[in-house]
Amino acid sequence: MSSDPRALRSRAAVVRGAAELLLADGPGGVTVDAVVQRTGVARSTIYRHFPTSTDVLRAAVDAVLPEVAPGGPAAAGESPRDVLVRRVTATAEQLATGAWVRALPALLELVAREPALEAHRAEIVARHRTDLVEHLSAAADAGLLPVGTDLGLTADRLVGPLFYRRLITGEPLTPELCEQLVDSVLTPGDPR
């Protein structure tokens, strides 16, 4: 709509500040006053860019959610197993990041209560998942998986325990755990 650099600048500052507040204090911490104090952007300016404070929160979630996807770039000359280990480990590290420890439960609660975010959540999950399924498909082609394996279920068996430990039990996510998970999914009896 507006290409005025001032508008773009202040809008970006609001979104960034709101995202920081979301990560630090959860959804309840993202108030207009808090964003004003944190960013220096005026109250009236915020309401000029966003109809309601809920839209600010939504923009903050939009700015934060994509970071979930652990970017596992394509393999080099590494084995499919190593690709999987690297990919799962990346997810584990992301889950262990301080910001996410606090933000993940808050985001889950927010998404559960805000149907408008449901589509976005589904898209993130799908991207995350298809990426992992592709790696699993390569592993299957290499004979590392039993024929006829449900790759979607296998993906859940890989990352499910990670989220479970992070969210429910609070146990640490070690690299050894990631390797054990990958190996528990691959066909037994294959050396490294």
Place this chain on the structure above:
Amino acid sequence: MSSDPRALRSRAAVVRGAAELLLADGPGGVTVDAVVQRTGVARSTIYRHFPTSTDVLRAAVDAVLPEVAPGGPAAAGESPRDVLVRRVTATAEQLATGAWVRALPALLELVAREPALEAHRAEIVARHRTDLVEHLSAAADAGLLPVGTDLGLTADRLVGPLFYRRLITGEPLTPELCEQLVDSVLTPGDPR
């Protein structure tokens, strides 16, 4: 302290109403006013029983949390595998219950933000887990698990994907899924 039935009655009503509000609207919905309106108990009475509104919320969580533990009674003449399937299926059904769909993210966020609840959370998880580990131990004794298997990790591999699907992807938890999970954990090549 007080054995006056009036006091016990109104206190119980407050806790029950607060628990209902917690399940219905999340932690943010548990306000003193809301409890007053829902239960008919007077504002002054609530503050006579609880120092702050946070204590009301805590009591509500205490009243709700124990229901998490899926009661898998001891086996009859069924095989260790069937015990595991029944146990995992019970967990899946509990996760699929309407109330928990809404309450679980809220509870997680609450526990993450309220260190006082951490101990309680750990106790619930431990009870849940030792129960499952016992079943797994029986399965290991029956030769259904490779020797030297980490039973704790195995427990995570069993229920982790359930929680992951419920919380993150939102996919349904079918009985078939539970069976597949159990079989994926047991040593391959064993008939029912």
Place this chain on the structure above:
DNA sequence: TCAGTACGAAACAGTACTGTAGCGAAAAGA
């Protein structure tokens, strides 16, 4: 029966947040 106690109702100050409005100043763009 009767004293003690818990009760419901209502009013109160204090705090925090939302959303609106009007203002002069500063920056952008022609």
Place this chain on the structure above:
DNA sequence: TCTTTTCGCTACAGTACTGTTTCGTACTGA
């Protein structure tokens, strides 16, 4: 340069919630 747009600032009404207090009523237990 000059007009337009955006800005920050401040004040405002409205809402919601917390925690306190008072008062008359109804229940409990001896």
